[in-house]
Amino acid sequence: MKKIRIQCVLLTALAFLMGLSQFMIVGILNNLSHSFHVPIDQTGTLVTWFAIVYALTTPIINLSIGYAPLYKVLMVLFSLFAFGNVLTAIADNFNLLLISRLLTALASGPTMSIAITFAAAIAPPEKRSWIVSWVFSGFSIASVFGVPIGTWISDKWNWRLLFWIIFVLSIISIELLYLLLPHQLRQKKGHGFFRQLMILSDKQILLGILIPVFNFAAIYMVYTYLKPLLINKLGFSSDHVIIILFLYGLCGLVSNQISGHIANRRWIKNLGKFLVIQAISLLTLFLTSNLKWFSLIAILSMALTMSVLNSPIELFYMEVAEKNYPQSLVLASSFESIFSNVGVAIGSAAGGYTVSILGLNYLGLMGGLFSVLAISVLIVLNKIYVP
Numbered sequence: 553m554k555k556i557r558i559q560c561v562l563l564t565a566l567a568f569l570m571g572l573s574q575f576m577i578v579g580i581l582n583n584l585s586h587s588f589h590v591p592i593d594q595t596g597t598l599v600t601w602f603a604i605v606y607a608l609t610t611p612i613i614n615l616s617i618g619y620a621p622l623y624k625v626l627m628v629l630f631s632l633f634a635f636g637n638v639l640t641a642i643a644d645n646f647n648l649l650l651i652s653r654l655l656t657a658l659a660s661g662p663t664m665s666i667a668i669t670f671a672a673a674i675a676p677p678e679k680r681s682w683i684v685s686w687v688f689s690g691f692s693i694a695s696v697f698g699v700p701i702g703t704w705i706s707d708k709w710n711w712r713l714l715f716w717i718i719f720v721l722s723i724i725s726i727e728l729l730y731l732l733l734p735h736q737l738r739q740k741k742g743h744g745f746f747r748q749l750m751i752l753s754d755k756q757i758l759l760g761i762l763i764p765v766f767n768f769a770a771i772y773m774v775y776t777y778l779k780p781l782l783i784n785k786l787g788f789s790s791d792h793v794i795i796i797l798f799l800y801g802l803c804g805l806v807s808n809q810i811s812g813h814i815a816n817r818r819w820i821k822n823l824g825k826f827l828v829i830q831a832i833s834l835l836t837l838f839l840t841s842n843l844k845w846f847s848l849i850a851i852l853s854m855a856l857t858m859s860v861l862n863s864p865i866e867l868f869y870m871e872v873a874e875k876n877y878p879q880s881l882v883l884a885s886s887f888e889s890i891f892s893n894v895g896v897a898i899g900s901a902a903g904g905y906t907v908s909i910l911g912l913n914y915l916g917l918m919g920g921l922f923s924v925l926a927i928s929v930l931i932v933l934n935k936i937y938v939p
Contacts, residue, residue, distance in 0.1 A: 559674055560683050562732055563667045566630065566725060567690025570660045572698040573637055573718050574602065575691070577653070579703035579797060580711045581779055587711070588646040592780055593904040599776045600904070601650060602657040603897035610661030610890045614883050615748050617662075623733045626666045627726055633659035634722035641715035661893070665886030670733060672870060672885070688862045689808040693801075700798040703779075707790055751877040751884060759933040760868055761891045764861060766926035767827070768895030769902065770834060771858050773919035774851065776900040777907055785912040786844040796848065803855035810856075811863040819864035820934045824927060830857035831923035837916030850916070862888060895922075 577584070577598050585595040617625055636656030643649035671687045702714045751757055774781065782788045782796060814822040833853040840846035866888045873884035899922065906914050 559732055560671065560686055562725070562728055563671050563687045564690040564693070566667050566729075567664065567687050568694050568698065569690075569718055569721055569725065570633065570664060571691035571694030572702065573633070573640075573656055573715070574660065575694055575699050576702050576714055577602070578776060578778060579699045580706045580714075581777075582783075583706050583711045584649070588649065590646055592777075593908050594646075596776050596900055596904045596907075598650060598653050599772070599900040600897050602653050603893040603895075603900065605654045605657040606661040606893040607890050607897060609658050610665060610886050610893075611883060613658075613662040614665055614886050617666075621736070622666050622669065623729060626663060626670075626733070627729050629659045629663045629666070630722060630726050630729065633663060634719050634726070637715045637722065638719040641712045641719065661886065661889055664889045665883075668866065668885045668889075669881065674734065684863055684866055688811065688859065688866070689805060691804075691808075691859070693805060697798075697801065699801055700794050703797055704794050707794075748877075748880045748883050751873060751880040754872060754876065756933065756937060757869065757872055757884075757887070759929055759936070760865060760872075761887055762929045763823075763865060763926055763933070764888055764892040765895040765898065766922045766929065767830070767857075767861055768892045769899035770830060770895075770919040770922035770926065771854065772896045772899030773903045773906070773922065774834065774837065774854065774915045775858075776903050777912065777915060778851070780907075781912050781915065785841065786847055788844070796851075799852055800855045803852050804858050807856050807859040808862060811860050814860070814864055819868070820930060820937065823861055823864060824930050824934075826857045826860040827923055827927045827930065830854055831920050831927065833857070834916045834920035834923055838914065838920065839916075841913035841916065854919075898922075 581592060581595050584590075584598070585592050588595075613629075633656055636652050636654075636659060639652035639655065640649060643652055667687055668684060671683050674683075702711075705711075705714060778797075778800070779793055782793050783790065788796065810826075833850045837847055837850040837854070840850060866885070869884040869887045870881065873880050877884070899919070902918060903915055906918050
């Protein structure tokens with residue numbers, strides 16, 4: 553059990569570094585806008601394009617893994633992740649910065665799905681949901697500590713230093729991957745590219761993948777532009793923003809722990825409750841856009857719903873795959889991260905459009921509409937779901 557805990561810590565650390573690299577852009581959006589002399593909505597496209605590449609390339613790479621040892625695949629992908637971050641650190645123009653983010657996204661998606669596959673494989677059955685939730689919590693930990701501290705470093709010194717730190721930690725992690733992870737884990741042999749895609753013909757899966765799409769579209773309508781919203785619309789100072797980002801991340805961490813708790817406890821009904829809270833929070837943000845403290849409460853309430861679906865929906869995908877589509881196990885393990893990033897792309901792009909056309913105060917209204925869509929899909933899934 554001690555070895556499993558160490559492996560779990562390593563996998564959580566990988567998720568932390570990937571979350572830090574991805575989420576950090578939100579915390580330094582203003583700094584990047586000033587450094588590269590581009591408007592804030594154009595800088596926000598870094599989030600959109602990252603999510604699009606993540607979502608498009610992850611299934612292609614996962615389907616191409618075949619029977620290769622997963623630890624070797626993971627080491628190659630994380631090496632590419634390290635390279636993408638060092639390229640971000642040295643970027644001297646916006647186009648190179650964008651390319652560096654796309655390379656990082658290319659590596660992050662399949663890395664996360666393989667990390668989840670390892671977590672599920674090494675965990676005893678009774679601990680599986682708990683360990684999977686802790687690997688996901690690496691993203692939340694990045695939000696709690698990494699993004700606020702990174703934002704502070706960026707404001708006080710230089711944002712490039714952050715990506716140098718991620719690069720160094722990534723190199724150390726690659727060595728630990730070789731030493732600590734089992735070398736025998738592989739996908740099942742003998743299944744072709746198209747046969748793995750058969751899982752996408754399952755009605756339960758098709759409905760299930762829409763839930764993270766709408767959930768994260770709702771969240772990222774606001775989250776992508778959280779710093780400009782807090783400073784430019786709600787009037788918080790830069791120092792206050794760092795504290796608020798910490799509180800937001802802390803709520804996200806609590807959300808992730810709730811996720812692990814409800815994964816095996818009537819998860820559809822419990823998830824529905826949190827999606828309703830999300831919709832109410834976003835609509836409240838719109839209605840109280842001129843009342844800064846009420847708006848802040850609404851933002852933090854939204855954060856409490858951000859990651860609740862992670863563990864239950866991930867285990868739902870893997871349960872369906874293990875039962876009916878064992879050749880698609882790694883592909884299924886990537887669905888949550890793939891379609892969450894589809895939602896991130898939709899939400900950040902729609903958020904940029906909303907900011908440029910309607911203004912920051914309309915982000916909550918548009919986000920609330922996506923939450924309502926997520927609730928509607930969950931209701932339909934509940935009617936056909938067969939555990």
